[in-house]
Amino acid sequence: MLRAGRARRGPWSTPLGVVLLLLATSIALPLARWGDSALVLALIPAAVAGYLAGRHMVGLVPAVITFSVVLAVSLPVSYLIPGSAPLGDWMASVLIALLTVVAPWWFGRYRMLRDEQRESDAAILADRAQSEERARIADDLHDTIGHELALIAVQAGALELGRDLSPEQRERFRELREAAVRASGRLRDVVRMTRPEDGPSRLDPLGGEGIDALVAGARDAGMSVEARIDHAVVSAADPLIAELAVRTVREGLTNAARHAPGAPVVIGVARGEAGDVTVSISSAASTEAGAQGSGHGIPSLRRRAELLGGSIDAGPQREGGFELRLRAPMRPETLARTPLSAEDPALRSNARAARRRVWQATIVPAVILGLTLVGFVVVQAVTFAQTALTSEVYESIELGTTRAELAPLLPAGTPGPVPIVFEPPRPDGSECEYFAARDGWLHFTDATYRLCFDEGVLVEKTLLGEA
Secondary structure (H helix, E strand, O other): OOOOOOOOOOOEOHHHHHHHHHHHHHOHHHHHHOOOOHHHHHHHHHHHHHHHHHHHEOOOHHHHHHHHHHHHHHHHHHHHOOOOOHHHHHHHHHHHHHHHHHHHHHHHHHHHHHHHHHHHHHHHHHHHHHHHHHHHHHHHHHHHHHHHHHHHHHHHHHHHOOOOOOHHHHHHHHHHHHHHHHHHHHHHHHHHHHOOOOOOOOOOOOOOOOHHHHHHHHHHOOOOEEEEEOHHHHHHOOHHHHHHHHHHHHHHHHHHHHHOOOOOEEEEEEEOOOOOEEEEEEEOOOOOOOOOOOOOHHHHHHHHHHHOOOEEEEEEOOOOOEEEEEEEOOOOOOOOOOOOOOOOHHHHHHHHHHHHHHHHHHHHHHHHHHHHHHHHHHHHHHHHHHHEEOHHHHHHOOOOOEHHHHOOOOOOOEOOOOOOOOOOOOOOOOEEEEEEEOOOOOOOOOOEEEEEEEOOEEEEEEEEOOO
8 A cells, every 4th residue: 555645646748758868868978078077966966857757757668768869879979079088988978877867767667666566456455355345245145134035935834834824825925935035046146246256254243143033033933943052152252253153053044944944953052072162053854845045155154164263064964954063163263364465366466567567677777788788899899990900910010111011901090099198209200100009809908009100111110008
């Protein structure tokens, strides 16, 4: 659930987020070139802009495209900005962008995705709570109204057999009994539609009718009921267990009235050998045809008993008839309502979706790093091909060789050495050319070869910046 008063603000439009990321990321190259100036103050607004864009910008692809375009364009732009180390400046700008804009953006997006997951989890919880409430209503309908309808059918059946009734009266009682049976069937249909087949039950005790009231009501309806009830056990039991015992007796009487009309019923409530509560409802075999049940009551009762640490057994007896038996502890061993947790399938699926989206956001820095490496490799390869001279070629060059003879061996070269390389005075009247002293495109050094020509003839060759 989101904390009260801390609701997440609405998402930004994609153009607004893209513009903000463009402005924030574009400051990286000037910072890399003139980082010792007042431009350093732009780090804070750039980081804030990146975080806010990640926090409120829903689209991931536009952000990836924005970062990639800015960093890709900054490479050729770095050669246009005045300076002498464009590649180094571009690499520094990529690092600044990653730390200043992309990292805050990723953190903001992570928080946005976490909030979305919490909102989605809250919706799942609300749906499940509503489902549980429907399940509770379905259980109550089945247990209470179904029981009353069964008793009405029994009473109508008993009256139908009266000897002093006219045929018309018997027909009316028969219609009443059939109406009660039809109403019970419609109730089962409503319960089936209202309650999920595997939905959990609420355990809140309903109160109201006790076992004595149920027995009295069944007898008044014409059922033959023998009750042996240890009231001390029911009084000493936890209210949830006592309510479970009441529900068990009600279910047993309802089943007896519905499936074995006219058969005697024996109810027993006592303390078991292990100190637990035992409830049994047994009915003898009936010679009359009973109504067909829905099979909902006993499974629902069994789930309720298992949640409280008890068990329900139901089945035919050896000598005929049917028995429903409850065994439950005096105190509930668990009050679990099958709460939603990390093991819930809906929440697990929601968490997987959130993790997938977080990983997708994590790909953005990885993509930028990958593009940076690819760009660096390309630049290094081009630089080596256009400006570098290997030590082997340098050693093979001899003084007195003409420039025309050396042309096949020499690349285009560079206008001058890097600023950090100390350069001795040139020979008088000579013109010098400079070449990067590298033996491969992954050979990183600031050393430079200087070749000086006087009227097209090599008069000096020097290694600048040699350690």
